[in-house]
Amino acid sequence: MRLADLFDFAWQVLRSSISRTLLILLAMGIGVAAVVVVTSLGEGARLYVANQFGSLGTNLIIVLPGRSETSGGMPGVLIGKTPRNLTLEDALALKRSHAIRRFAPLIIGAGDVRAGALSRETPVLGSTAELMDIRHMEMAQGSFLPPGDPRHSQPVCVIGAKVANELFGSRPALGEWVRIGDRRFRVIGILAAQGQSLGFNTDEIVIVPLAAAQALFNTESLFRILVEAKSREQIAAAKADVEEIVRLRHEGERDVTVITQDAVLATFDRILRALTLTVASIAAISLAVAGILIMNVMLIAVTQRRREIGLLKALGATGHQIQLAFFTEALLLALGGAVAGLAVGELGRSFAVQMYPAIPFQAPWWALAAAPATALLTAVLFTVAPARRAARLDPVQALSRR
């Protein structure tokens, strides 16, 4: 049998029982589409997290006080206090490193901000002028904190878009005085609305100079130091420098944790990839079910087409050729199902993009390759039994029986 004959034969069979063919295509299509949609959701979430981390800053290194010997101790370090503070002087000493472009010391706390009779509790950040460049913040009005010696502070503050709206409504906020705790600050800038970023809403914060925050919260100790390395290659050098400088300043004791943005991102990446893979394989179970259906229908077909197969064998077709005919049919079905599934999956993806434009849903290439491949593989595997049964048919008996 020539290849063209083979295809023609399979095509005739598929066309003659159109509803059966369509139903099998539907089953295969659902499986492939499920895998594509589910992986696009997972991949979208992964890219979203990666973007969010990217918007936190580039080549970022985060220094936090405290260190834990067990890996499980991270949560304690994240908000805990330490006997020896991470101080502003520690931060200023970081200037000695060549690998560091700029850094911003950070104090964070809860404060109640009042303007006139209105009061609102917001997160209060104490930092320096460099914070804006490191975190890629944008101003809607006015200017950011003025540069200068971070040990001294002017009574000025920068407020988030939502805070400005809540406290001042439609009135201009620039130049107005607000009270935070027992201190007064003049509003010199309003941040551009950015929205939620990894659970932290930058629209709802107030930024004051570092020295003011120290006085406000009555604390010397910094919550974090954000450090920006000069380039991607110098991140490792900058990290080593930070550890060494702080160790020397802290009498040889290693009592800070230095984490790089890349390390955190890589962890998230791994977790989300594993999740996507798991969910995709759960969705792929439906492909196995579709395979079972193909096997079932093929077995029925062998019984129904007994005479036809008998005739083919009587005319000299070998068992091998009969098997090949069945495999061709199964491959065509799987291919059609895969194409339909990919199309529906793509439709589902664009629907998801319409619903949540912020998240870049996108099926990863491995899923686009693996889903049709799995469909083809299951189709072939589940056709083995029916094809062998057909090949073993005895032509004489097949033709003689009605």
Place this chain on the structure above:
Amino acid sequence: MRYADFVSFTFASLRAQRLRTVLTALGIAVGIAAVILLTSIGEGLHRFVIDEFTQFGTNIIAVNPGRIQTHGAPLGAVNTVRPLTIDDALALRRAAHVQAAVPVIQGNAEITHAGRSRRVTLYGVGAEFGAAFRMRVALGQFLPEDDPRTPRAFAVLGSKAAMELFGGDNPLGDRIRVGGERYRVVGVMQSKGQVLGFDLDDTVFIPVGRALEMFNRESLMEIDVTYEPTAPLAEVEEGIKRILSARHGSEDYTVTPQQKMLEVFGTVLDAITFAVAAIGGISLVVGGVGILTILTIAVAERTSEIGLLRAVGATRRGILLLFLGEAALLAVLGGTAGLLLGWSAALALHLVLPALPVHTPWSYALLAELVALAVGLAAGVLPARRAAHLDPLDALRSE
């Protein structure tokens, strides 16, 4: 058609094509098994998390300074302009139904003894901490009931910290340095292991008054209030708020009952379980398509049989019910097999990986069975209608 005839007819037609029946039911079975297995894992994780939390008791209310929450943690615990003090904690003991009010501050410090040192998590706590969180002492005693504002320099070690610092020696009565200050060890805690990524054994407990001095701050991170288990939660919350608001002038603190936290965790985990079950349920839909395909073929094959039935007096309704019954039976057979398959897979998984908690929620199992039945019936409708609408004359002639 009589009821008994109806049943025997359905069974007979399924038995006549055994392989076909088994394969069709297998499609449904795989779907159901996937759903059962996945929900079992989800439910197991749910119970695991709840157990981790409730081992400290359920009648706990946390009070944190500040009213804003970020990253799920109260920001006021880091720094705040409205501090919670030890006096606040003492005042809370007078609230209605309250058993204990434990001031807590947490941090990271180095402990040293005889040349060995280790960085551990430090908890500055009140004397009732051990009792309130159901943590037991292995050696010695927990921190004594001193005046919390001027406590003696006693420390209690977590089991891992004690092991690392003292090896097998008895640490009771020895002096250690915590963050550079000298403390006398009065007790060692029993091992608690890791709780949600928190190592509770690599710790040192010191009196809260001294921890505040060590960290040079005035605000506690948290006051943990335990109340009589039978007391109404709303009333206890009300009492706490009344006392604190009177002391502070306004509500500048957050009150979080542990039960609320458990509810939040519960809803999140339930949502995840449901989503995963739904993805597994796609296989069920494909299995339904399988039933639809096989029945369509069956109707075509049995056209003459249907014609005969109609000719001897079977109504359209009777034929419709016959095929629907066949579809439903296929689905239920598959569903039952899938239930057994999924359940045994879950048990096997639990045997292979004892660390993975598995629990089969019977409500989900029942739901999966019902869904299988519904899928079967829905898949049966089209072929059954086609069969019912066959003209008896044409059907008989087709042979």
